[in-house]
Amino acid sequence: MGKVYLVGAGPGDYDLITLKGLKAIQEADVILYDRLINQQLLEEAKENASLIFCGKSPDNHSLTQEAINELLCRYALQGKVVTRLKGGDPFVFGRGGEEAEVLASYQIPFEIVPGITSGIAAPAYAGIPVTHRDFSSSVAFISGVSKVGKEQEDYWKHVVKSMDTLCIYMGVSKLPDICDQLIKHGLPSTTPIALIRWGTTTEQETVTGTLADIVIKAHGIKNPSMIVVGEVVKLREKLKWYEEIRDEKEVLLTSIVG
Numbered sequence: 189m190g191k192v193y194l195v196g197a198g199p200g201d202y203d204l205i206t207l208k209g210l211k212a213i214q215e216a217d218v219i220l221y222d223r224l225i226n227q228q229l230l231e232e233a234k235e236n237a238s239l240i241f242c243g244k245s246p247d248n249h250s251l252t253q254e255a256i257n258e259l260l261c262r263y264a265l266q267g268k269v270v271t272r273l274k275g276g277d278p279f280v281f282g283r284g285g286e287e288a289e290v291l292a293s294y295q296i297p298f299e300i301v302p303g304i305t306s307g308i309a310a311p312a313y314a315g316i317p318v319t320h321r322d323f324s325s326s327v328a329f330i331s332g333v334s335k336v337g338k339e340q341e342d343y344w345k346h347v348v349k350s351m352d353t354l355c356i357y358m359g360v361s362k363l364p365d366i367c368d369q370l371i372k373h374g375l376p377s378t379t380p381i382a383l384i385r386w387g388t389t390t391e392q393e394t395v396t397g398t399l400a401d402i403v404i405k406a407h408g409i410k411n412p413s414m415i416v417v418g419e420v421v422k423l424r425e426k427l428k429w430y431e432e433i434r435d436e437k438e439v440l441l442t443s444i445v446g
């Protein structure tokens with residue numbers, strides 16, 4: 189019997205994987221990896237490791253979840269060390285729970301290696317602390333796609349009442365609806381909001397505004413983006429750091445290379 193490691197590769201920056209995650213890549217006979225991982229991490233794999241791309245962009249899953257589950261089990265039952273490499277954390281909107289359930293049902297040994305989720309890392313790289321003693325003592329990680337109809341109404345009502353900071357995953361295509369719901373259920377239209385695309389990578393792009401104007405300001409911003417709502421977003425003006433360092437480096441490089 190082999191073993192499966194369900195590993196969080198972190199949010200995009202190569203250096204944001206854990207040591208345990210890196211070891212699981214280096215030891216694997218087979219790696220099944222998703223679209224949002226930093227592909228450079230695959231260079232750490234053994235020379236003869238099999239690398240299998242699982243896809244998982246919102247509209248293109250190159251392998252179905254069932255096919256992925258089947259491969260995990262098949263390779264482990266062949267005695268292989270299998271690393272399932274996922275963006276961010278495997279248990280935060282990563283279907284890691286479903287995969288672990290399948291492994292448990294076949295009594296296949298597995299370990300979970302947590303990763304830094306994009307709901308924390310993307311705001312951090314944009315200079316937005318998700319909690320702060322003066323502005324926020326609670327934060328919710330929310331999926332922008334899973335709730336519909338009446339259920340959605342109750343859901344937003346509850347969230348608006350009970351949470352200070354909202355980190356909304358997979359919400360960018362629903363941004364107008366999300367802003368409408370938040371205002372309808374009691375958030376002032378002046379509430380600060382940020383969209384961070386490709387957070388922690390060299391492509392990171394951040395747009396800020398209010399619930400009233402973000403749809404216009406963030407026009408054209410696509411997936412993968414993290415939506416952050418709450419007073420903490422205002423801190424970005426003082427705390428933004430990553431884009432500055434990155435842009436300074438680029439200017440320096442251009443001036444050296446010419």
Ligand SMILES: C[S@@+](CC[C@H](N)C(=O)[O-])C[C@H]1O[C@@H](n2cnc3c(N)ncnc32)[C@H](O)[C@@H]1O
Nearest residue numbers: 276277280282305306357358386387412413414
């Ligand atoms: C299927 S979920 C996977 C979440 C992942 N397991 C995690 O913990 O970050 C994909 C969504 O995560 C968010 N996301 C993932 N990586 C991101 C990044 N580098 N920057 C901003 N958002 C990101 C986006 O909202 C994207 O639509």
